[in-house]
Amino acid sequence: MSSMHGGAVAIVGAAETERVGTIPDRSVLQLHTESAIRAVADAGLTLDDIDGIANDGMPPHDVSHYLGIRPRWVDGTSVGGGSFMLHVRHAAAAIAAGAADVVLITHGESGRSGVGTKPWSRDPASLGGQFEQPFGALAPYSTFTTPVLAFLESRGMGRRDLAEVVAAQREWSKGNPRAARNTAISADEVLAAREIAYPFTRDMCCVVTDGGGALVLTSAERARDLPSAARTVHLLGSGEAAETPLVSQMDDLTSFGAFRAAGTEALRTAGITHDDVDHLMFYDAFAHLPLYMLEDVGFVGRGESGDFIADGHTRPGGRLPLNTNGGGLSYTHTGKYGMFAIQEAVRQLRGEAFRQAPDVEISFVLGVGMFFGTAGSLVLTNRR
Amino acid sequence: MSSGPVPSPTPETAPFWESTRAHAMRLPFCTACGRAHFYPRSQCPFCHAPDLEWREVSGRATLASYVIDRRPAPVFETESQIVALVDLDEGPRMMTTIVEVEHDPAALHLGMPLTVRYTERGDQVLPLFVPSGVDA
Numbered sequence: 001m002s003s004m005h006g007g008a009v010a011i012v013g014a015a016e017t018e019r020v021g022t023i024p025d026r027s028v029l030q031l032h033t034e035s036a037i038r039a040v041a042d043a044g045l046t047l048d049d050i051d052g053i054a055n056d057g058m059p060p061h062d063v064s065h066y067l068g069i070r071p072r073w074v075d076g077t078s079v080g081g082g083s084f085m086l087h088v089r090h091a092a093a094a095i096a097a098g099a100a101d102v103v104l105i106t107h108g109e110s111g112r113s114g115v116g117t118k119p120w121s122r123d124p125a126s127l128g129g130q131f132e133q134p135f136g137a138l139a140p141y142s143t144f145t146t147p148v149l150a151f152l153e154s155r156g157m158g159r160r161d162l163a164e165v166v167a168a169q170r171e172w173s174k175g176n177p178r179a180a181r182n183t184a185i186s187a188d189e190v191l192a193a194r195e196i197a198y199p200f201t202r203d204m205c206c207v208v209t210d211g212g213g214a215l216v217l218t219s220a221e222r223a224r225d226l227p228s229a230a231r232t233v234h235l236l237g238s239g240e241a242a243e244t245p246l247v248s249q250m251d252d253l254t255s256f257g258a259f260r261a262a263g264t265e266a267l268r269t270a271g272i273t274h275d276d277v278d279h280l281m282f283y284d285a286f287a288h289l290p291l292y293m294l295e296d297v298g299f300v301g302r303g304e305s306g307d308f309i310a311d312g313h314t315r316p317g318g319r320l321p322l323n324t325n326g327g328g329l330s331y332t333h334t335g336k337y338g339m340f341a342i343q344e345a346v347r348q349l350r351g352e353a354f355r356q357a358p359d360v361e362i363s364f365v366l367g368v369g370m371f372f373g374t375a376g377s378l379v380l381t382n383r384r
Numbered sequence: 385m386s387s388g389p390v391p392s393p394t395p396e397t398a399p400f401w402e403s404t405r406a407h408a409m410r411l412p413f414c415t416a417c418g419r420a421h422f423y424p425r426s427q428c429p430f431c432h433a434p435d436l437e438w439r440e441v442s443g444r445a446t447l448a449s450y451v452i453d454r455r456p457a458p459v460f461e462t463e464s465q466i467v468a469l470v471d472l473d474e475g476p477r478m479m480t481t482i483v484e485v486e487h488d489p490a491a492l493h494l495g496m497p498l499t500v501r502y503t504e505r506g507d508q509v510l511p512l513f514v515p516s517g518v519d520a
Contacts, residue, residue: 138459
């Protein structure tokens with residue numbers, strides 16, 4: 001086997017923790033390992049089959065040792081909430097190269113309850129500690145959000161475009177008992193809610209939850225012999241990119257270079273065009289990210305993202321379903337949401353989603369990390 | 385004096401923080417390509433040349449983007465504050481806080497001219513900004 005793309009590597013197991021939301025009785029390590037055990041069972045494999053391990057948030061060998069695994073391949077890539085997209089890409093390369101046969105990627109985070117983890121603390125000598133945090137950029141809602149008015153004004157758009165993102169995604173999480181926000185909301189109601197950081201109101205900011213998720217990857221060849229074979233999801237293409245550790249130092253406040261680079265790379269390596277994509281999962285810690293991503297990857301033209309969403313194209317029944325679990329804005333956001341975006345793409349491709357979109361054959365997943373720092377993208381399919 | 389986190393300088397950033405303490409902000413300029421950069425590094429990020437020269441800048445900027453934080457962390461001891469990105473006249477962009485203006489979008493427009501306002505924070509001095517024309 002030689003290619004990491006083109007469907008030669010597959011996701012054969014995928015699972016979230018039994019509960020997501022508020023889980024005060026589980027440590028972070030338990031959230032990783034519960035997810036791991038569920039994903040391995042989902043694949044029809046055992047922990048003895050795992051020879052590669054990856055995660056962000058824990059030293060990888062904390063997780064493998066806890067599970068009784070002695071891996072021969074380890075990836076601790078930690079570039080923010082989108083690290084898991086990079087783990088999938090790196091795992092595919094390792095499997096294609098023969099450096100690992102079966103890779104387990106885990107996520108667990110006690111973002112709400114803070115069990116088994118230390119609180120975030122400032123480092124006043126870090127770049128952020130010197131050049132951003134003293135000026136007010138301590139919370140994500142007053143940091144990740146700072147370029148947004150430049151984006152909106154450069155396109156003649158406004159804060160209603162942010163509200164429409166929330167309203168559209170809530171149609172997908174509506175009624176889902178696992179979703180933290182699961183009742184319909186109008187754009188007017190979003191705008192009328194408490195202001196967190198102008199132009200952002202409450203529902204334009206993600207929820208904060210506890211939870212975990214895990215993925216198991218192996219070669220498509222091996223996937224064919226597993227009990228989970230009929231539910232296999234193949235990796236067609238992928239990309240990754242990095243830009244800046246400081247939001248203030250983005251090359252362009254109105255377009256993120258890492259979205260453009262990682263998005264282009266994923267489509268190129270998959271050998272597909274935008275028109276081939278049936279379903280989108282875009283990491284949405286805040287409501288502006290789907291707008292940037294739609295435009296930066298080229299699913300719509302510059303300045304068209306707001307109308308595209310407001311016109312209903314990404315809602316249930318629309319032609320390009322987006323964030324069909326409700327996203328980080330409505331479903332769950334532990335602090336590193338990327339794992340949940342991939343989980344929902346897998347559910348849609350398997351036909352197992354809470355609110356299933358019709359005829360999903362190709363899903364495009366785009367993650368972001370450390371604010372406008374890094375990006376990772378995946379093109380997944382249920383075809384082979 | 386303002387309340388909030390105090391920056392801790394490192395060897396390559398110390399000249400910047402020394403300059404703000406002297407109320408005369410300086411940035412590193414590349415002696416090869418002539419461009420100023422920010423945050424301070426020990427080589428030019430544009431042409432990668434190693435030789436830099438610290439020069440005083442005008443303290444003038446324009447407003448590139450902002451949020452009005454209605455829930456600042458307790459360490460700031462304020463009800464709201466304007467967290468802004470500003471383009472210095474010399475080229476680089478930096479994050480700052482806009483002060484001495486209403487915390488209202490009607491009082492702020494992108495592109496508006498700003499002037500530096502040096503403000504003590506612990507043992508350092510921060511370059512905050514005010515709308516140009518506001519008396520010191």
